[in-house]
Amino acid sequence: MYDSFTAQLAGLDLTGFSVQPAPFNETDFPAEEASEQTLSAVWSDLFALFADTALEADAEDIAWGFVNLFHRTATRKSAQVDRASDEIRALLSAADGSEVHSSNLEEQVERAQASEASMLAFEHMREVAAMLYREETGASWKPMTGSRVAHGKNLTSAVIDARDFLKVRSERRRAALTPEGTAVVFAGGRASFATTDEATSYANNIWATLDRVREQVPDMLLVHGGDGKGADRLAAAWAERHEVQQLTFGLDRRLGARAGFKRNEQMLAMAPRYVIAFPGNGVTERLVIEAKARRITVVDRRGSLGTKPGAG
Template sequence: MYNSFIEQLAGLDLSGFSIKPAPFDQTDFPCDDAIDQTLTGVWSDLFSMFAGTALEADAEDIAWGFVNLFHRAATRKSSQLDRASNEIRALLACADGSEVHSSNLEEQIGRAQAAEASMVAFEQMREMAATLYREEMGSSWRPMSGSRSRHSGTFTSAVIDARDFLRARAERRRNAHSPEGTPVVFAGGRSSFPSTDGAKMFANAVWATLDKVRDRVPDMFLVHGGDSKGADRLAASWAERHNVQQLVFSLDRRLGARAGFKRNEQMLDLKPRYVVAFAGNGVLERLVIEAKLRRVTIVDRRILPSATR
């Protein structure tokens, strides 16, 4: 039976046969309400199952992974978009005006459009899941590596010219990674507290300070080191709740002991309006000194009660 099938397949006339992606249609994607309602329902059922069980302590890891599912899907679509964009560039470089070339170019543009629309949809799902994570865990969700950028808007099939597509793609990429407004640097270390009330008082102090800074700088974007367990985590949570853009400067571990000082330099090179400083280590103290030398205003909150580093 197997050989017979192979023989029949070999006898088929497949000349001119090709496999193309399905026609791109923006309306094929889930609507906003469907995304919000579905993810909220799944989240509620999943974590109510953990409540009061031995798995409750692992709920945060599961929650992080839930958000990461959509982040990884968006990242894969972004990679597909990059490959399609590279194909478009290659086709433009060898344009010969033939019908075959035009067809290939049109097909690659269609692939790119579909990949970008899928990427934006998955990013929307990730942002909804990240909101649920923040409400459940009280902190901002961040990927293990890379940026959590979001591309505003989608690419429409009305764009036909390949050069227009590539210019639009480059512009969206820049916008997704470039916050707009006035930079405000936030710095703080990790603290321990003798009671839950002490931890809440500290969190409230961080948030109240940032509220006051935002009153003075309405177009601020927050610059910080992205520590997932320290004061940076509280600042990131505040930024998400207030829709304030964030620019994270992670440590370059290759620099060893110089990494923290290099990060200080990079953040201050942005010429921030303020440096908001809570208690931290010697690297933070050096940040305050350098900021003063550059005549940057310090919002000094390094002395707060009920906290030990």
């Protein structure tokens, strides 16, 4: 069988035959409005299915996974762009002026452009799904590991020169990973409440406080610990609703009991305009003390249900 197949291949005339990526055209991608409408419809139908059933308690996990589908695909596309960019650099370094080399370089740039356009399309779908997740759960969606990076909407379809492509790619990545604005540190722990009304009052106090601080700091960059529960979660949801950039400092578990205090140092190193403090543990208390020692204005809401201490 093997010999027969080899003989068949040998008999084929493959002169001039090559395998190339499909021609890249940015209009081949779904329109953003169409993506938004379709995802909203799918989301509505899917989660209406769970309502008032035994599966309703699992709806949030399913919702998270729905967003993660687009996030993982966008991440894979980003890796493809990285690999194509490496190929472009290698081809540039080996430039010999030949027609074959120029053709290979143009093909690789086109491949990179197509991968990047796909990445941007899936990132947009992820952001739409993340908005639906927030509306459904009241929480900001974030991946299990890594960051949720958005590279913007502008495609590089007009880029022809390989060096220009690499430059645009580098600048876009740097912009996506470097948030800008005036730092405001937010801190608070996890809390339990006797009634739903108390929990609602606490959440409303967090959002109202952030609203007032943002009036003073329009270019706010919200800095927090990124906890998926408690005060951080409510602050993250507020930031996403108001399109405020966020920077999270996770705990370095290798530091043991010192992890929280090390995070305090990192957040205060941002030279924040304000530190907003809601009820927490001893790490939050130390953050307030150190902020005051540095003459950073503290918005203290460590009283009952997130009010000013001593109020009422």
